[in-house]
Amino acid sequence: MGRAAHAHNCSMGIFMLKQSLSDSWSFFKNHIVAISIIILPIVVPVDIFAAIYQYFLAGDEFVLTEQLLPMVVGLIAYPIYSVGVVFYIASIISGEHLDTKSLWKLGAQFWLPYIILTILVTMAVILGFILLVIPGLILASRYAFSEFDLLFNQSRPLDAMRSSWNSTKEYMWVILGGYAVITLCLYAPYYAVASLFDESSVSYLALNTLSNIAYSVLWALYTIFAFRVYAFSKLQSSQSLNQDAP
Numbered sequence: 288m289g290r291a292a293h294a295h296n297c298s299m300g301i302f303m304l305k306q307s308l309s310d311s312w313s314f315f316k317n318h319i320v321a322i323s324i325i326i327l328p329i330v331v332p333v334d335i336f337a338a339i340y341q342y343f344l345a346g347d348e349f350v351l352t353e354q355l356l357p358m359v360v361g362l363i364a365y366p367i368y369s370v371g372v373v374f375y376i377a378s379i380i381s382g383e384h385l386d387t388k389s390l391w392k393l394g395a396q397f398w399l400p401y402i403i404l405t406i407l408v409t410m411a412v413i414l415g416f417i418l419l420v421i422p423g424l425i426l427a428s429r430y431a432f433s434e435f436d437l438l439f440n441q442s443r444p445l446d447a448m449r450s451s452w453n454s455t456k457e458y459m460w461v462i463l464g465g466y467a468v469i470t471l472c473l474y475a476p477y478y479a480v481a482s483l484f485d486e487s488s489v490s491y492l493a494l495n496t497l498s499n500i501a502y503s504v505l506w507a508l509y510t511i512f513a514f515r516v517y518a519f520s521k522l523q524s525s526q527s528l529n530q531d532a533p
Contacts, residue, residue: 303338304464311512322507325371330503333364338496366401367394374515404444429455430464459517465512
């Protein structure tokens with residue numbers, strides 16, 4: 288009986304993974320123009336600035352103090368379009384259809400708590416990778432819902448992380464599987480092409496800049512996928528509460 292239940296859970300998990308990936312890709316294809324309009328006007332000047340800075344002012348070796356300025360500029364810009372993408376996905380699902388300026392305003396409104404959450408989650412995941420790779424992967428999946436709880440429930444960053452940790456327990460392997468498939472599909476072609484260039488060449492810098500701009504849009508696939516699983520988890524939770532109600 289235990290083996291049958293385990294096999295059933297595995298098959299359901301695989302089905303959910305396939306369905307969530309398929310739905311996420313369909314959503315991305317259908318809304319890539321709108322997502323690009325949210326992201327690119329902010330990312331393009333930031334990445335061009337970073338490329339110019341890297342070529343003319345930074346040395347060949349990575350030095351944190353030299354890279355601090357472009358890192359700070361990128362960090363300042365990141366919440367504006369990332370929050371915008373999350374609210375865009377939610378607005379399409381709810382039928383509200385918010386315009387780009389309104390989405391950027393939401394990004395500015397939630398800038399501080401979102402950047403705090405981003406730093407906390409990033410530090411936790413990096414620490415997990417330093418200790419061992421597996422803890423980092425687990426932490427990345429268990430905190431996958433934290434940005435949604437922060438933005439939709441207006442939770443504090445630590446509360447959003449705790450809520451995500453609890454909510455993702457049943458869906459950890461689905462999230463991990465989805466992240467792995469997306470990462471493989473996105474980055475395998477890049478590394479295959481990048482290996483043909485000399486890292487110190489202008490061609491490599493141009494390729495890296497263009498790929499950074501492209502990946503800023505493609506990165507939305509992770510958010511869309513996580514949101515798909517998040518919405519499913521909320522639906523399941525709501526149905527369970529309705530069944531338990533007298």
